[in-house]
Amino acid sequence: MPQYDIIIEKDACDGIFACLTRDPRFVEGEDGLATVDPDADPVYDCEGAVTDTDERVVATFDDDRIDEARQAAAACPTDAIVVRVREGDE
Template identity: 55%
Template sequence: MYRVTIDRDACDGVFACLTRDPRFVEDSDGIATLDPDADPAPPDGSDDGAIERTAETVIGAFDDERVQDAEAAADACPFDAITVEDVEGSR
């Protein structure tokens, strides 16, 4: 399992993440958010995760094989607004 966190205060709406992982989308405030349903062709075995949204963060917990997509989105963010971390040593 892995956790993806978007720091909404750090996000500036450049959206480099959107081209790396289709679960990243623009929300109504012009900031990146997570929406697993936005993926037009999710790979077999992918899950919808558990998404928690607050005013400061969006946190998604996933248990699938798409961690590299999430890491690519985090690496593309020029503001370091996205972190991806292993949960409970599962990777």
């Protein structure tokens, strides 16, 4: 299973939250922008590492839910979300 990163660029995020309806791991952060919380999904017990800085959120997963993450990224009208497969995992 490939390891992948979900990256949210905070300066591009407008808090529209179209991503939240595509992938329940996306939630509203304390700053009013989208972030990722692996524990927010009530259906799947998933583990992920999340780094949240002033510039971006980077969440790393190694599950089979990359398509949900890609759908969330595609739904973002400001293109603030990128999903990247980790090098060597393609």
